Amino acid sequence: MAPTLSSADAEKISTLKSDVATLDQISENEKSGFINLVARYLSGEAQHIEWSKIQTPTDEVVVPYDTLAPVPEDAAETKKLLDKLVVLKLNGGLGTTMGCTGPKSVIEVRNGLTFLDLIVIQIETLNAKYGCNVPLLLMNSFNTHDDTLKIVEKYANSKIDIHTFNQSQYPRLVVEDFKPLSSKGNTTKEAWYPPGHGDVFPAFKNSGKLDALLSQGKEYVFVANSDNLGAVVDLKILSHLITNKNEYCMEVTPKTLADVKGGTLISYEGKVQLLEIAQVADEHVNEFKSIEKFKIFNTNNLWVNLQAINRLVEGDALKMEIIPNPKEVDGIKVLQLETAAGAAIRFFDHAIGINVPRSRFLPVKASSDLLLVQSDLYTLSDGFVTRNPARANPANPSIELGPEFKKVASFLSRFKSIPSIIDLDSLKVTGDVWFGASITLKGKVTITAKPGVKLEIPDGAVIADKEINGPEDI
Template sequence: MATVALNPVAAEEKLGKLRSAVAQLDQISENEKNGFISLVARYLSGEAEQIEWSKIQTPTDEVVVPYEALAPPPEDLEATKKLLDKLAVLKLNGGLGTTMGCTGPKSVIEVRNGFTFLDLIVIQIESLNKKYGCNVPLLLMNSFNTHDDTLKIVERYANSNIEIHTFNQSQYPRLVVDDFIPLPSKGKVGKDGWYPPGHGDVFPSLMNSGKLEALLSKGKEYVFIANSDNLGAIVDLKILNHLINNQNEYCMEVTPKTLADVKGGTLISYEGRLQLLEIAQVPDAHVNEFKSIEKFKIFNTNNLWVNLKAIKRLEVDGVKVLQLETAAGAAIRFFDNAIGVNVPRSRFLPVKATSDLLLVQSDLYTLVDGFVIRNKARTNPSNPTIELGPEFKKVGDFLKRFKSIPSIVELDSLKVSGDVWFGARVVLKGKVVIAAKPGVKLEIPDGVVLENKEINSPEDI
């Protein structure tokens, strides 16, 4: 969170005015009002997490544990059931599909074989519950943007072998910069006057909604938190087993950084504790160093495992420190015995754009019991890089332009621009660039194999 340092008198004057205005907003709870005022107070005070660069240390394998070093989980069915009965899964479900040209929650975009993100999540947890006879519940943290739609969608899982609970994250008013008055106070009705304050809000929202207490009363000990659009974020018994045996209050999954991830937050050791370092905290002089994959080799996948009693302790016992964190990963520094686990890249498979959709709908992956499994025929551990032009940005347009998704098992990179249309059974290998000339429709015929080619016109095929 960026901050601005005002002198204390000016800051208090602005805050006093804001408190009065926020007190009149009857659309939100007292907890939300307090959380919002705290966040603004921190912004005005300039109290950012200033990092002294010279104090940064690379975490050891003891605190960022290599996944391969984790002990195997118990093979006994009953022991596995006991482990899983201590777990709840929470998916962050506040985002809309607007950037991909869809209406409603992003989690209802069809990913593969007609299944949405949410379908796959439900199938995965259902198959766990069935296989081990356990009861892993699913919680969906919605925003005011996705809440109503999600409630309707969840009804279709009424007969599933899974408990589904929904709750809303906080709703904060947007501020008018000039006079520091909340937009809703100026007569701005409707959703435009409000915003959901980042996924760091998961901890206070769990508490304020009563869901935290409900989970604890059912004997749950850990919650696995992940973005609903990360297809790689599945329950992992090795990690859960490790956390319970070692009494780690918090675990962040990190994975090796590639050039595509240079802006992602990383874990550092700082003054004896693990801490998330994000690009906004980095002094300008060190930004290139931060982006380098030599010094900072890992980044945060936002797959988090957190002890429920520890959340309650930090939320209830006075300090409410978690209220101020706008990213859930930033809270790692408040938990005792916190660790990172350096996981395989397969646990980070987000779908942020149609280029990602092309990957997961292709023969690079198959679907088994709701799990997206990578094709062993691909020998390169990295996925191909895919760049699609604006003509492919919306899911509807993307689907229209492919008669069927090409085979990309042997593809290194694909760059497509202009008015390009793909036939059925197309095979892409090596480095392929397809650039239609302005005003020209370029059709790739059925069954064609393109290997290390640049295509600008039909004659190049």
């Protein structure tokens, strides 16, 4: 159904079409995808959620992980399962928030290995163990494409097929007159944006990769963020989806106070769907954030049937909620319209959530997360980052590092070695603090350097339940 537009908005779209037609940087598919998105946005077809109709999903809709059937022991059966699978990592993000210039996936996580190295090692291990051929796809953005191609060259001799494709490139819209920023003489990358990971489905199809994989007999794709170290292939989930013919599965996990803004799954008018904080009216926001009513949140680990993606993209049926993202470029107010892959859940048949253990959600968004995964809380084997069973507390310690630690390079330079944090509950570091080697932190630790003072924690220090404001407190 075409969106209904007022005559003024229809005029805007008509002018925009002419403007976009002249942009030779992007394909016809990208042009029409962009125009469609803008038309949907202008028609105001936002989907309004009636709060009273929201229901908590049952265990049939959000399946508890521990009720999944065990995977058959037979290696030949496992190989058959894995030969139906493709792994797709969302690799469009730059590591700018962590002070890096290239793709975030090339930040070193542990033992000199990057996110991408770990992903490749994991899949190689699976392929070697079962004699299967699980390919790896990387969806890049125009920001990460060139760098990723160079990086992928180093895996040329690995036992794994690696494919890359780009998500769409859309022009940023000037708010004032709804013209593409690129047609205003801005020829830099700043004039463009990648329209969110909801674009994974059309971009996958438009790249030709989807058709190629279908012709090889592949059936499911496991989609995850490249910076989520917990997002590894899970045979129990794959087996469950194939057995039950589920076209879409979102992994959710129990919400903690750190995740209150994360999207959650609800049952609504007989369908399962994702509810994001942006869709919630102000008067219900506190209820949305409560851990009592909405106990789970979306990890963005998604399992999707390839035939279903093909059917829905061809039928132009994936109308995910539009997320308007206002920005400013050189003092000009611009708008970028995005969609999220999780919101597609309501368009697939027999879609479910699976309530997975927290270990499947281990994202590295900041240097405080890097501290966790580089510490003795985790071990690394065959590319898999596994939590140390010696830690009694099921929750990770909460870590707050000051702005001095924000960039990866400065974070690494401030630790001679990463402290032992097996028994740490919380750590807060403020100011110009430097850590020596073989330090142990336990309980609740606060370290504050006074303004203008360099505070060095000596080698071998053991700090338990202490507040440190100067060398005399150590």
